[in-house]
Amino acid sequence: MTEMIELPDAEGGWEPATELQAGGRNPARQASMFQSVTWPLSSLALLSVDLEAVARRLRLTLETSWDGHGSVRAAFFVLDGTDFVVTDHEGDAPGTHVWTRKGGPVDPAARVGSLLAALGVGPEAVSYSTWGAGTDLSHVPAAWGRGRGKPAWSHQDIWASFKTRPGMFVGRVTFGAVVGFLNGYATASDKALLDGFREWLAAKLGYGWNLVYWVLAERLIFPDGRPEEPWSPEIDQHAVAGLIGLIDEYFDHLAGGPEERPGTV
Numbered sequence: 001m002t003e004m005i006e007l008p009d010a011e012g013g014w015e016p017a018t019e020l021q022a023g024g025r026n027p028a029r030q031a032s033m034f035q036s037v038t039w040p041l042s043s044l045a046l047l048s049v050d051l052e053a054v055a056r057r058l059r060l061t062l063e064t065s066w067d068g069h070g071s072v073r074a075a076f077f078v079l080d081g082t083d084f085v086v087t088d089h090e091g092d093a094p095g096t097h098v099w100t101r102k103g104g105p106v107d108p109a110a111r112v113g114s115l116l117a118a119l120g121v122g123p124e125a126v127s128y129s130t131w132g133a134g135t136d137l138s139h140v141p142a143a144w145g146r147g148r149g150k151p152a153w154s155h156q157d158i159w160a161s162f163k164t165r166p167g168m169f170v171g172r173v174t175f176g177a178v179v180g181f182l183n184g185y186a187t188a189s190d191k192a193l194l195d196g197f198r199e200w201l202a203a204k205l206g207y208g209w210n211l212v213y214w215v216l217a218e219r220l221i222f223p224d225g226r227p228e229e230p231w232s233p234e235i236d237q238h239a240v241a242g243l244i245g246l247i248d249e250y251f252d253h254l255a256g257g258p259e260e261r262p263g264t265v
Helices: 051-058 108-119 155-164 175-188 197-205 213-221 233-255
Strands: 028-031 041-047 063-066 071-079 082-089 096-101 126-129
Touching: 041 108, 051 071, 051 082, 051 108, 071 108, 082 108, 096 108, 108 126, 155 233, 175 233, 197 213, 197 233, 213 233
Parallel strands: none
Antiparallel strands: 028 071, 041 096, 041 126, 063 071, 071 082, 082 096
16 A cells, blocks of 8 residues: 555535535535445545545545445545545555446546545545556455445345346246246245235236236236237237236335225125
8 A cells, every 4th residue: 555645625615515505615515325325336446545534625424334344434425427435444454445336428537537636636646446547556455355235135126136137037038937936936935025916906907806916917917818828929028027017016006105905805
């Protein structure tokens, strides 16, 4: 690790980054960790500056969490149109890790360049970077090699992944394969994913309280009658999309208010 570099204090008149006001002089606008929890992050650089100094310069509020290896102090903010996260990881070498939200039109060097300009320092503050510039390129920062995924998947995680990439779970995506996976998951999770879904479908139809959910779904997906088998790939894909859409609609219904789930009759 190269020698730490001092940062100038905040410019006169810079308001706290948490204060959103028209005409503000501070180039940083901070978002809370709670507001930014869904950001997928990409590593950018390790700076030879102290995180506390970065927070003083940009008038950021540091928040504390953990990453499975110790505590992490972090600040999430927008600067020059780019989402940034700056972090300090317990037990790691001194310095400030810089991350950005994945995606967007600006290249990594340009993104960090705008941050360095706001900090009042030059490229000599970059110890390690993803684009191959830095004063110490011999060691990849330890924090970059640690998994940032959740330690356990929730039912929400399973559904979000399954509905966007069902082929990862069932191989050839057919209506029968999707129903089979959902039934297996229901058994393994004590019906946690689709509890009440069958009753909700029956309520939409106005009948069929004694039918299984996939038959009820078929009647909504194919209002003119179930196609004869064998189904073509196009019909199968239409049925899969329809079932996923109905499940999403059911989840929206559950989230929409305190209404009781439809009961059986």
